[in-house]
Amino acid sequence: MKRIALIVAIALSWALAQIGRADDSSYTALPAARALPVSSADLLLKRLDGLTPLAQVPSFGFTSPNARAAQRLPEFKVLVQLDSAAAAAAFRTARYAPAAQIGRVISLQVGADEVASVAAMPGVRRIEMQLPHRLHLDVNTVKNGAVQARAISGLSGKGVIVGLIDSGIDWRHADFRRADGSTRVRALWDQLDDSFTTSGGTIGSPPPRDATNASVGTVYTEAQINAALNGGAAVNSVDLVGHGTFAAGCAGSNGLAAGAYTGVAPDSDFVVVRAGGMDKRDFNISGDTLAALQWIDAQAAAFGEPLVVNMSFGQHFGPHDGTSAEEVALDDFVATPGRVVAVSAGNERAAGIHTSGSARGGRALQVRVDADSDDLLAVDCWFGGTDVVDLGFFDPDATGVANANVSAGHCDQTQNASNRVSLCVDDIDAMNGSREVLFLVEPRNAGGTISIGTWQFILRDEGGVHDGHFDCWSVNTQRFSADADGSETVAIPGTARGALTVGGANLRGSWPSESGTNTTIDAGVADDLAFFSSIGPTRDGRVKPDIVTGANWVLSAWSQADGTGSGIAGDPIDTRRVSADGVHAASRGTSFSAPQVAGAAALLLESNPQLHATDVADLLHASARSDAFTGATPNSLWGYGKLDVAAAVESVPGRCLVDCDHDGMTTVDELVTAVKIALGELPLARCLAADANHDEQVTVEELTGGVRAALGGCVS
Secondary structure, X not given: OOOOOOHHHHOOOOOOEEOOEOOOOOOEEOOOOOOOOOOOEOHHHHOOOOOOOHHHOOOOOOOOOOOEOOOOEOEEEEEEEEOOHHHHHOOOOOOOOOOEEEOOEEEEEEEOOOHHHHHOOOOEEEEEEOOOEEEOOOOOOOOOOHHHHHHHHOOOOOXXXXXXXXXXXXXXXXHHEOOOOOEOEEEEEEOOOOXXXXXXXXXXXXXXXXXXXXXXXXXXXXXXXXXXXXXXXXXXXXXOOOHHHHHHHHHHOOOOOOOOOOOOOOOOEEEEEEOOOOOOOOOEEOOOHHHHHHHHHHHHHHHOOOEEEEEOEEEOOOOOOOOOHHHHHHHHHOOOOOEEEEEEOOOOOOOOOEEEEEOOOOEEEEEEEOHHHOOOEEEEEEEEOOOOEEEEEEOOOOOEEEEEOOOOOEEEEEEOOOXXXXXXXXXXXXXXXXXXXXXXXXXXXXXXXXXXXXXEEEEEEOOOOOOOEEEEXXXXXXXXXXXXXXXXXXXXXXXXXOOEEEEEEEOOOEEEEXXXXXXXXXXXXXXXXXOOOOOOOOOOOOOOOOEEEEEEOEEEEOOOOOOOOOOOXXXXXXXXXXXXXXXXXXXXXXXXXXXXXXXHHHHXXXXXXXXXXXXXXXXHHHHOEOOOOOOOOOEOOOEOOEOOHHHHHHOOOOOOOOOOOOOOOOOHHHHHHHHHHHOOOOOHHHOHHHOOOOOOOOOHHHHHHHHHHHOOOOOO
């Protein structure tokens, strides 16, 4: 099975600097190429030689089909991090304009010959290749306190938007429709559906255009989806993978399809982006996530509602310390009140993708390549900025280069009949003061494969090692065959400071299935941490994940387009996974614990739409449960503990305080005033504080909250 296409981007085969001493004649050094002295560019971009013609470059599906034909140079996507939001807003080049902007970060499509000029623009701090993400699918609402929270508080997510960047949503599913049959999907941007263009504008609505007037896909409005539900206008968006539908159900299913499997915020509404690049076999998202996030934010702003976005995906190329461009963009996004992002931690704790140690005296990293992962091998390492190391490699036939003295900011490359190997060392990173090493093996020829077996990559101190500690990640799912550990496996963008990063616990091991039997699967010890759930800390030592909730196995809404034989893979779904009602299914992964926390955030935002993301995080951290499984928290496995939605909503400051005179107390007289307002005997102006959710009316739930505050049963 061919793996993540990120790596896609990594796999642009450019002529690079001459390799050091070869130990076997089977590897031949490539001639020196024109270097790109761009200190702010990442190693993937430093590999580019702007003079290489496109015909010599295997694109691996990543380069744009709109490559400039006259110059035969590819165009590709980058994220540019600037020193201020103002600098980002003012960014323009002679040929390109940003596709999207979130705070200090813009997304851009540039030519291979443009990297140096982009780096020279005012305010540019860092340029990174924009990489695909892998969905965190590894193939509950009582345990996470959501049912109790709704019973106690009356909160249900009403008036809050849940945004999804995913494989789409089954908009016909009854769990995403109101009691009157109308849709809860307020807007849907399908980046893979070109119906608007091919129909001449008669199907759907125009997709958003970037600064270059380019657009992709089709947008469907709430009215158009409702018309389609009633047999009118066509909506051609489908969720072939089912991942987005499942995640949406975890966040906000209302249970109308079968009277069961309700999500955390059943009255929330949805704004969905079906992301570009979705592939059913590999579950990859390679679309512009910044553009998707920007569009979702614009929809929520137009509706005048707070927003929580769920991102159940990630990747492992980068520093894992919150300084990557995408993570800085998330931090800037959540700086606005009423904006929260939940991110899945990942499913790689037991996958053998991380190792660490010291380069003092030399260290050989052993990585196993199997037949289903022979398209590309990438190992990304980070170490102290003052350290200096030599690199080397040996392939499964024990041939290679023992000692290559690669200059900082450069890549050396060598090849034999099958493999092209790049050894890269970066300059000191301006964002974190660290240095990066990249070992990359790709097929020598487009469509080929790399050697199967155990590869060794060597890190050796050059007498300039001051710290010596390094962390390495296998980016393309191959395992370290020795000295792997499960720590620091939270995926990017889950190491962002502003993200609510969510791990997964064991939830259930059996359920009634469509096959007519009770499906039973070994799901580990109930309530313990799931074997796959990625753990922290971040590379810079921060606590991640933030919180944990059920992920192994979860029942949620099943997309009827998933596994019908009409999907990308065409593989029918295992009937044992489909619930007895035929419209829900079981799956597992932190992809489905993250949207539960997104739903919890929606309840908190319903209670107080002006909460900051840091407020939401503090409430969830403080209310999280600890037990014999979690041990003392916070820690790198469980974060601050297990999600307790009921405790979180009860602890929202001011949620149930009826304080007409603003003295910090709820008195009997104030409660009587609130009751009279609710009955219409007094105007709301007599006690604005009685309207806890600011909807200009006083409800029974708000009165109940006031009584609880007066009795000391609710934090005010």
